[in-house]
Amino acid sequence: MFRPIFIAAVLTAVLPSAPSFAVTAKEKTATCKFGADDQKLVGAARTKFMKNCMANKNDPRGHAGAAGGAVPPPPKD
Numbered sequence: 689m690f691r692p693i694f695i696a697a698v699l700t701a702v703l704p705s706a707p708s709f710a711v712t713a714k715e716k717t718a719t720c721k722f723g724a725d726d727q728k729l730v731g732a733a734r735t736k737f738m739k740n741c742m743a744n745k746n747d748p749r750g751h752a753g754a755a756g757g758a759v760p761p762p763p764k765d
Contacts, residue, residue: 716742
């Protein structure tokens with residue numbers, strides 16, 4: 689009985705501070721550059737990686753769609 693009340697209290701305390709965990713554009717750029725350097729990417733491959741990294745399109749977990757983070761199944765051919 690106390691568990692739902694405890695969870696609600698913790699969420700109420702934590703959620704207002706959630707935006708403070710956001711990454712700035714400068715930090716994101718540094719992270720993407722590090723990833724590109726680590727993979728030794730050059731030219732078009734580096735440009736593509738940087739573009740996808742800055743747009744969060746290279747996340748191996750997939751994208752968070754309207755289904756609350758669930759990734760839709762691939763289309764059937």
